[in-house]
Amino acid sequence: MAMDAGEIERLIKAKFPDAKIEIRDLAGDGDHYAAHVVSSAFKGKTRVQQHQMVYEALGGRMGGALHALALTTAEA
Amino acid sequence: MTPQQDVADWITKTVNDNDVVLFMKGNKQMPQCGFSAQVAHILALLGVDYKDINVLEDMSIREGVKAYSNWPTIPQLYVKGTFVGGCDIVREMAEAGELGQLFDEKGVAYDKSKKIA
Numbered sequence: 001m002a003m004d005a006g007e008i009e010r011l012i013k014a015k016f017p018d019a020k021i022e023i024r025d026l027a028g029d030g031d032h033y034a035a036h037v038v039s040s041a042f043k044g045k046t047r048v049q050q051h052q053m054v055y056e057a058l059g060g061r062m063g064g065a066l067h068a069l070a071l072t073t074a075e076a
Numbered sequence: 077m078t079p080q081q082d083v084a085d086w087i088t089k090t091v092n093d094n095d096v097v098l099f100m101k102g103n104k105q106m107p108q109c110g111f112s113a114q115v116a117h118i119l120a121l122l123g124v125d126y127k128d129i130n131v132l133e134d135m136s137i138r139e140g141v142k143a144y145s146n147w148p149t150i151p152q153l154y155v156k157g158t159f160v161g162g163c164d165i166v167r168e169m170a171e172a173g174e175l176g177q178l179f180d181e182k183g184v185a186y187d188k189s190k191k192i193a
Contacts, residue, residue: 047165048147055148063148068111071164 002030003066008058015057016041018076026070034070042075083140091154095184096126099141100151104128111163112151118170119153123187124179156182 005023012021012035019039026032035054042050050073055062062069091097096119102108104116104126119126131138131150141152145159153160155178160166169175179186 047168048159048161051161051165052146060148063142072168 003033003061004030005033008033008035008066008069011059011061012037012054012057015053020076026068031066032068033066034072036072036074038074038076040076042073047073079136080140080143083136084144087137087141087144088157090127090129092157094127095156095182096124097129097154098126098151099129099131099137099154101130101132103130108132109150111149114163115151115153115166118166118175122170122175122179122190124184155179155184 005025009021009023012019016037016039018041019037021038022036024034026034037054041053045053051071054071054073058066058069098104098112098115098119100107100109100112100116102112104120107113107116116128129137129141131141138150141150142148145152147159147162149162151163151166153162153166160178161169166175169178176186176188178184
């Protein structure tokens with residue numbers, strides 16, 4: 001199953017309105033993405049917590065519909 | 077006790093009884109997923125002794141470890157009972173030298189002559 005890059009961005013943006021989001025389709029197959037998310041919401045959070053917040057925004061799709069999302073996060 | 081509780085207890089015991097534990101697809105000799113292979117490779121480069129748990133052999137552990145850490149994917153690295161991260165975080169930490177720092181802080185033996193980056 002694949003997911004559209006625009007859909008990933010929309011879901012993340014809905015949870016982190018201030019986020020700067022870069023998404024790259026790594027393999028051109030709509031199934032292997034790299035995402036870099038920068039948001040003030042990450043302030044004071046550990047990396048694990050930051051990633052968990054993004055996974056939460058994706059509403060359980062990570063590990064399911066979305067097999068491969070290489071994720072990096074940073075504080076704005 | 078529920079089976080889920082049994083699995084959670086087993087995971088707690090495993091990550092506390094072993095300094096470094098990697099829940100992965102396949103084993104350290106033969107990873108069966110690129111992300112698991114990357115983490116196994118990083119740990120091998122750092123010369124860390126670790127216990128590998130092949131989640132493909134037990135569906136209850138595969139799902140149980142995701143619930144345990146509230147983390148949706150495999151691999152998952154634990155150091156001294158604490159969840160450290162999946163492939164992206166481990167790679168980021170290794171490249172920044174933070175993984176070695178973590179092992180230093182936690183008193184985990186590794187080959188300090190090895191540098192990744």
